[in-house]
Amino acid sequence: xxxxxxxxxxxxxxxxxxxxxxxxxxxxxxxxxxxxxxxxxxxxxxxxxxxxxxxxxxxxxxxxxxxxxxxxxxxxxxxxxxxxxxxxxxxxxxxxxxxxxxxxxxxxxxxxxxxxxxxxxxxxxxxxxxxxxxxxxxxxxxxxxxxxxxxxxxxxxxxxxxxxxxxxxxxxxxxxxxxxxxxxxxxxxxxxxxxxxxxxxxxxxxxxxxxxxxxxxxxxxxxxxxxxxxxxxxxxxxxxxxxxxxxxxxxxxxxxxxxxxxxxxxxxxxxxxxxxxxxxxxxxxxxxxxxxxxxxxxxxxxxxxxxxxxxxxxxxxxxxxxxxxxxxxxxxxxxxxxxxxxxxxxxxxxxxxxxxxxxxxxxxxxxxxxxxxxxxxxxxxxxxxxxxxxxxxxxxxxxxxxxxxxxxxxxxxxxxxxxxxxxxxxxxxxxxxxxxxxxxxxxxxxxxxxxxxxxxxxxxxxxxxxxxxxxxxxxxxxxxxxxxxxxxxxxxxxxxxxxxxxxxxxxxxxxxxxxxxxxxxxxxxxxxxxxxxxxxxxxxxxxxxxxxxxxxxxxxxxxxxxxxxxxxxxxxxxxxxxxxxxxxxxxxxxxxxxxxxxxxxxxxxxxxxxxxxxxxxxxxxxxxxxxxxxxxxxxxxxxxxxxxxxxxxxxxxxxxxxxxxxxxxxxxxxxxxxxxxxxxxxxxxxxxxxxxxxxxxxxxxxxxxxxxxxxxxxxxxxxxxxxxxxxxxxxxxxxxxxxxxxxxxxxxxxxxxxxxxxxxxxxxxxxxxxxxxxxxxxxxxxxxxxxxxxxxxxxxxxxxxxxxxxxxxxxxxxxxxxxxxxxxxxxxxxxxxxxxxxxxxxxxxxxxxxxxxxxxxxxxxxxxxxxxxxxxxxxxxxxxxxxxxxxxxxxxxxxxxxxxxxxxxxxxxxxxxxxxxxxxxxxxxxxxxxxxxxxxxxxxxxxxxxxxxxxxxxxxxxxxxxxxxxxxx
Numbered sequence: 001x002x003x004x005x006x007x008x009x010x011x012x013x014x015x016x017x018x019x020x021x022x023x024x025x026x027x028x029x030x031x032x033x034x035x036x037x038x039x040x041x042x043x044x045x046x047x048x049x050x051x052x053x054x055x056x057x058x059x060x061x062x063x064x065x066x067x068x069x070x071x072x073x074x075x076x077x078x079x080x081x082x083x084x085x086x087x088x089x090x091x092x093x094x095x096x097x098x099x100x101x102x103x104x105x106x107x108x109x110x111x112x113x114x115x116x117x118x119x120x121x122x123x124x125x126x127x128x129x130x131x132x133x134x135x136x137x138x139x140x141x142x143x144x145x146x147x148x149x150x151x152x153x154x155x156x157x158x159x160x161x162x163x164x165x166x167x168x169x170x171x172x173x174x175x176x177x178x179x180x181x182x183x184x185x186x187x188x189x190x191x192x193x194x195x196x197x198x199x200x201x202x203x204x205x206x207x208x209x210x211x212x213x214x215x216x217x218x219x220x221x222x223x224x225x226x227x228x229x230x231x232x233x234x235x236x237x238x239x240x241x242x243x244x245x246x247x248x249x250x251x252x253x254x255x256x257x258x259x260x261x262x263x264x265x266x267x268x269x270x271x272x273x274x275x276x277x278x279x280x281x282x283x284x285x286x287x288x289x290x291x292x293x294x295x296x297x298x299x300x301x302x303x304x305x306x307x308x309x310x311x312x313x314x315x316x317x318x319x320x321x322x323x324x325x326x327x328x329x330x331x332x333x334x335x336x337x338x339x340x341x342x343x344x345x346x347x348x349x350x351x352x353x354x355x356x357x358x359x360x361x362x363x364x365x366x367x368x369x370x371x372x373x374x375x376x377x378x379x380x381x382x383x384x385x386x387x388x389x390x391x392x393x394x395x396x397x398x399x400x401x402x403x404x405x406x407x408x409x410x411x412x413x414x415x416x417x418x419x420x421x422x423x424x425x426x427x428x429x430x431x432x433x434x435x436x437x438x439x440x441x442x443x444x445x446x447x448x449x450x451x452x453x454x455x456x457x458x459x460x461x462x463x464x465x466x467x468x469x470x471x472x473x474x475x476x477x478x479x480x481x482x483x484x485x486x487x488x489x490x491x492x493x494x495x496x497x498x499x500x501x502x503x504x505x506x507x508x509x510x511x512x513x514x515x516x517x518x519x520x521x522x523x524x525x526x527x528x529x530x531x532x533x534x535x536x537x538x539x540x541x542x543x544x545x546x547x548x549x550x551x552x553x554x555x556x557x558x559x560x561x562x563x564x565x566x567x568x569x570x571x572x573x574x575x576x577x578x579x580x581x582x583x584x585x586x587x588x589x590x591x592x593x594x595x596x597x598x599x600x601x602x603x604x605x606x607x608x609x610x611x612x613x614x615x616x617x618x619x620x621x622x623x624x625x626x627x628x629x630x631x632x633x634x635x636x637x638x639x640x641x642x643x644x645x646x647x648x649x650x651x652x653x654x655x656x657x658x659x660x661x662x663x664x665x666x667x668x669x670x671x672x673x674x675x676x677x678x679x680x681x682x683x684x685x686x687x688x689x690x691x692x693x694x695x696x697x698x699x700x701x702x703x704x705x706x707x708x709x710x711x712x713x714x715x716x717x718x719x720x721x722x723x724x725x726x727x728x729x730x731x732x733x734x735x736x737x738x739x740x741x742x743x744x745x746x747x748x749x750x751x752x753x754x755x756x757x758x759x760x761x762x763x764x765x766x767x768x769x770x771x772x773x774x775x776x777x778x779x780x781x782x783x784x785x786x787x788x789x790x791x792x793x794x795x796x797x798x799x800x801x802x803x804x805x806x807x808x809x810x811x812x813x814x815x816x817x818x819x820x821x822x823x824x825x826x827x828x829x830x831x832x833x834x835x836x837x838x839x840x841x842x843x844x845x846x847x848x849x850x851x852x853x854x855x856x857x858x859x860x861x862x863x864x865x866x867x868x869x870x871x872x873x874x875x876x877x878x879x880x881x882x883x884x885x886x887x888x889x890x891x892x893x894x895x896x897x898x899x900x901x902x903x904x905x906x907x908x909x910x911x912x913x914x915x916x917x918x919x920x921x922x923x924x925x926x927x928x929x930x931x932x933x934x935x936x937x938x939x940x941x942x943x944x945x946x947x948x949x950x951x952x953x954x955x956x957x958x959x960x961x962x963x964x965x966x967x968x969x
Contacts, residue, residue: 566676897931
């Protein structure tokens, strides 16, 4: 049932009652706290007999109020259907009776069947307070008791009689509640606390009801309960009835009953009078409003007496006939009516005078020549009996209405055509203000695959796909509920589970209160377009071969991971993975099988990582894994990332079945840990690549975390490589020569050794820049320059006495020797310089014997045909096969310096040197011992049969030839 709206005076009264109630409750609580803190005070120590009189006066006020409440309840219960007054009748009749017995049973009062006394008075007090709070609780619970009011009054009298008999004759059967000289017993104090709790509960309940029902009488009744409850505290600790607390508690009862009187008086007397006064005011206001309506209503109203004279005419009629209202009244209707109306109206006036009601319309031509349509209602008026006393006639000009009706009919035809067009091309649904579907067209049923019966009465949650977040629909509803049109794309789910996309426009229809009363949703099917967009997006963001995110999407995911890491303080990790020797799979099994292997790797990587991680393919056989939300602790995050990397390695290491063959592969993984730092995605990838490069350098099939020291080395290498590229154009490269001598000290030739004279670094060791040159490919340019310089040197020696027979050895790296243009390069250097090919020695390493042996032998054979000779450098340090050695056109073996260094102190080194010398002798090869640095080494090697020597003992590599070496012994 709806709560009636409060008028302004009622609202003000309710607010005032609330304000006063708060002050009363607060003051009552504060005063009680102060009273309880006072020491025991006896108010009637001088005149004890006065106490009974004061007590009687206080209690009689409560008795009178209770009798008034019961009396008002008696009259209210007489109305049909009034149930709650019966509770008040019963309860407060009992309370009046027991409070009266309490007053006359007080110590010092005359006896009634038994002597007055404190215990007897307290018994009736407790009975009265209990009946009072129970009555209030039942009223608050809106209990409707059955029966007549007389029965409840009789029951109240019976209850009073029973309680009187118990308090008078059976008091000794009850627990002791008061001991003279000691005061109230604990039992009595506990009862007072129960009454306190019950009254406060009743007060709270009534306060809550007053909030919802907004009735001041409930506020006063609730306040009375709270004051009564607080007052009960005064009766828990007094020692004698003359104590100040006892009298103070009776003052609370006096205040409480005053509030009860206020509540009952308001509901029984003041409120009805207030309602009557408001009703009269409302009636007067309604009459004024009715008069204003009659004066301003856009219809003509006239009232005729029995002689058809105007007894009332509203301003619309007076204006129509060109007269004032006062002038019109008293005139004959047909004297004042427009002449063109009279033939149409007169028959129905006569019919109304005969007692028959008439309603009709007619058309006339106005004085201005315009057609008019008039609607008329003529009603006979009766005062007493069937005789007609007059006529009420109402006329309304419907000319504009008929014109609007014709326009509306034309508009409805256009709307019908528009609706047919919408139904043919759009998906349409109409909902009420709560979003419940009320109408759908056939296309909605077709696309959703739901029958109309399942859609109507449901909400759009029925087709919710779960694709959009909850906030999407919250924003949608916020827009349309404010009266604005919403446009957007929505993904829905059909009854068969399939998804479809619609472009939706939702239009709200605004009602009279300015709020939407219904919504119309017009949709267009864009499923195919969305599929095309998704396909294009997938092509742009995903790898076509593996279905993994590509470099572009990976970069975006890495950016998101960095942002989340900075926001949440969690570490993440970046893993860069490369398949070891994948090129061999492509070369041996074909690219189709290589692609299949990459697809299998992609599936294994996804299975080995978490759902929140990103696995992407960078291209070729390179993959990236972005691990997010590892841990706020760096050590824990590192351990977890390492564990995931080990799991990935194990998965990738499993054999692959390709075209019926089992193929093994292993990954190298570069890793780094990040936590929302200032590094860009490019820098993170670069560092992961450095870690991957280190993993490959350490032997592949392993994981390596990024090492800043390694990065510094790489940066140094990059800088050194950059400077090396400028070394040759800037003429910083030099050839130094170290002599090769016979056992008698005669110089046989020299070995050309490359040196780099850096302007800032000084002399750079070949061990630093030669590997860089090989890795970067600069070795081809530098090697060509060395050959050309060596051949020029040989050509210069040809014209000098004693130098024309000297040989010159040049070191050639494996990569340089494998160059298809190497032989042509040597031929060109010899040809352009004019040097003798027989004096040019090319030193090779044993590493050339490990691969492409046939191609190596073929190139050596071509150069041998020119006269070029070959020396096998560092012999004995590798794993050369003697069969390969026998096939290669080698002219000379060089004993590695590691054996020469230990030859005087290590018998094994001496044995190896002796073996190499013997092997060379048996194969008719020359032998040179390099790294000779002492006379002891030189003499021992001579004893073993070595014929040629090279080392610091004979001379360091220098840019200037040492011709004096020839005199050494």
